[in-house]
Amino acid sequence: MNFDYLNRRDFLKIGIASSIAGISDLGSAQVQKKSNGVLMAPRMSHPFIVVFLRGGADGLAMLSPLNDENFIAARPPEMRFTIEASSGKVESENATFYWHPEASPLASLFMDRKLIVWNALGITDETRSHFEAQEIMERGVKSLNSLPDDLGWMARQVVDKTRFQAANSIPLFAGNNNSPRSMQGAHRAIAVRDIQGGIALPNGVNGFNALSALCNADGNSIASPWIKDHLSNLDFINQTLGRGNGKALSYDSSGKIPYPNADPGVGLRSVVRLIDANVGLQYAWVDQSGWDTHENQPGRMNGQIKNLSNSLAAFAQDMEGKNQPYTLAVMTEFGRRLRSNHSNGTDHDHGSLGLIMGSHIPGGSVIRAMAWLKYKSARQGRRFGGDN
Known part of the structure; x- marks a missing residue:
C-alpha cells in the first residue's frame, strides 16, 4: 500500500528527528543520526525532555477522526466522544481530527503554535510486548537481537564525555521513582520523582x-x-x-497553570526546578503509566489525558516564564487497534500519537494525518499474539 510518508527533507526541517532515539515514522526511511549501529540524539544547547506514556497510549482516542467512516465503524458510540464535546480540531491533508474533551490545554498549545502533532509514530519492530518495545526505545536500537553495548540512549550521549566531568554536574535526571533504561550505564543519572x-x-x-x-x-x-x-x-x-x-x-512556578499532583506533573515540576537551578541538566525523562487500556478505556482515558494535558501546559508556561529554551517529546511504546474489543477497550497495534513541544519548534503543524488512518484501517483485521 502506498502511503504519503513525510519525505526526508521535510523530516529534517523539523530539527527534531535525531532527537527521538529508537523510533521512526512507520514505513519511512530511517533518518536518525546513527553511530556504530545505534541511534543517537544530537548534542543540544538546551535540555531535551521525554515524557513517556507507559502502556501503549491510544493516540486515536486523544486526537480522534470523528468524521472518518472507518473510525465510526470500528468504535461504538460509547468508545467515542462527540464533536460538540471536543476541545477543538486539527485539520490537515483533507482530514479533521478532534481533541479529546480533557485535552483542552493541548488544543490551546497547538493553536498557539507551541505544539507539533506527529501521527503514526512508533518502532518498526513487530513486537507487541510492552517490555520489549520499551527496551528497544530506551536503548535506542532497532532490535534486541544484537545489542551494541549496555547503555541506554540518554546515557550514551554523556558517558565518557569530558564536558560532563565537572564536579556536581547533573547531566541526566528522571522525575521518577526509578531510573529509566534510557539512562542505564551512566553514573551521573539521578532519579527522584518529587524534589519539592x-x-x-x-x-x-x-x-x-x-x-x-x-x-x-x-x-x-x-x-x-x-x-x-x-x-x-x-x-x-x-x-x-x-x-x-x-x-x-x-518552589513558585512562573506559569498560571498549576502542576497536577499526579504523573507526569510531579516529575516535570522536578525537572524544571533542576533546569532553573542551572545544574547542567541536558536530558530528562518522566513517566506516566496507566495507558494499557484493554478494558473500560473511555473512563480511564479521561484522567490520563487530563493529567497529561495540564502537566504539559504547566511546564510550557513555567519554562516560557523563565525564558528557558527546551525541547520536549511525548511518546509511547506502541499504539492500539482501530477496532475496539468487547471490553470497551483497545488492544495492541503499531504507531501512536507523538507530541513535540518546545521553544524552537514550528508549532501548529501536523505530520502524517491521512497515512495514519489508512495504515490503521488496512491492519484492522490483523491480530497479534497475547500480551507479555
Missing part, C-alpha cells in the same frame, strides 16, 4: 556521613568513586535547592 522537599538521604545525615566515610576508608573499591560522586551530587542538589541552607525552599 529536597532529596531524602538514606538514614538522614548520619547515614550520608557514614556512607561517605566508608567510601573514603575503602578508596580502592571499584564502587567507591561512583558512590562518592553520587552522594556529592545528591548533596549538591539539596544545597542548590536550599540556596546553601540544605533544606529545599518552596
Whole structure:
C-alpha cells in the first residue's frame, strides 16, 4: 500500500528527528543520526525532555477522526466522544481530527503554535510486548537481537564525555521513582520523582556521613568513586535547592497553570526546578503509566489525558516564564487497534500519537494525518499474539 510518508527533507526541517532515539515514522526511511549501529540524539544547547506514556497510549482516542467512516465503524458510540464535546480540531491533508474533551490545554498549545502533532509514530519492530518495545526505545536500537553495548540512549550521549566531568554536574535526571533504561550505564543519572522537599538521604545525615566515610576508608573499591560522586551530587542538589541552607525552599512556578499532583506533573515540576537551578541538566525523562487500556478505556482515558494535558501546559508556561529554551517529546511504546474489543477497550497495534513541544519548534503543524488512518484501517483485521 502506498502511503504519503513525510519525505526526508521535510523530516529534517523539523530539527527534531535525531532527537527521538529508537523510533521512526512507520514505513519511512530511517533518518536518525546513527553511530556504530545505534541511534543517537544530537548534542543540544538546551535540555531535551521525554515524557513517556507507559502502556501503549491510544493516540486515536486523544486526537480522534470523528468524521472518518472507518473510525465510526470500528468504535461504538460509547468508545467515542462527540464533536460538540471536543476541545477543538486539527485539520490537515483533507482530514479533521478532534481533541479529546480533557485535552483542552493541548488544543490551546497547538493553536498557539507551541505544539507539533506527529501521527503514526512508533518502532518498526513487530513486537507487541510492552517490555520489549520499551527496551528497544530506551536503548535506542532497532532490535534486541544484537545489542551494541549496555547503555541506554540518554546515557550514551554523556558517558565518557569530558564536558560532563565537572564536579556536581547533573547531566541526566528522571522525575521518577526509578531510573529509566534510557539512562542505564551512566553514573551521573539521578532519579527522584518529587524534589519539592529536597532529596531524602538514606538514614538522614548520619547515614550520608557514614556512607561517605566508608567510601573514603575503602578508596580502592571499584564502587567507591561512583558512590562518592553520587552522594556529592545528591548533596549538591539539596544545597542548590536550599540556596546553601540544605533544606529545599518552596518552589513558585512562573506559569498560571498549576502542576497536577499526579504523573507526569510531579516529575516535570522536578525537572524544571533542576533546569532553573542551572545544574547542567541536558536530558530528562518522566513517566506516566496507566495507558494499557484493554478494558473500560473511555473512563480511564479521561484522567490520563487530563493529567497529561495540564502537566504539559504547566511546564510550557513555567519554562516560557523563565525564558528557558527546551525541547520536549511525548511518546509511547506502541499504539492500539482501530477496532475496539468487547471490553470497551483497545488492544495492541503499531504507531501512536507523538507530541513535540518546545521553544524552537514550528508549532501548529501536523505530520502524517491521512497515512495514519489508512495504515490503521488496512491492519484492522490483523491480530497479534497475547500480551507479555
